Amino acid sequence: MKVNCSICLGGQREGVFVNCPYCDVDRKTFIEASFKTIKVSLKKNLSVAKQNELVKFLNDGSGNSDNL
Numbered sequence: 852m853k854v855n856c857s858i859c860l861g862g863q864r865e866g867v868f869v870n871c872p873y874c875d876v877d878r879k880t881f882i883e884a885s886f887k888t889i890k891v892s893l894k895k896n897l898s899v900a901k902q903n904e905l906v907k908f909l910n911d912g913s914g915n916s917d918n919l
């Protein structure tokens with residue numbers, strides 16, 4: 852998973868952060884989460900409909916958010 856670098860705020864900070872050592876040229880940095888964290892996060896943040904869509908997507912790849 853890639854997000855804006857939290858050290859240089861995606862390149863917004865200046866000074867020593869101009870050449871930020873914590874992110875790549877896109878000012879993005881990888882974050883990793885355990886499978887358990889991802890599961891908990893999905894359950895907490897997704898609506899039931901989205902959860903069902905995710906299950907469907909994982910099963911046969913047919914999840915379609917256009918309907919939601």
Ligand SMILES: [Zn+2]
Nearest residue numbers: 856859871874
């Ligand atoms: Zn950075």
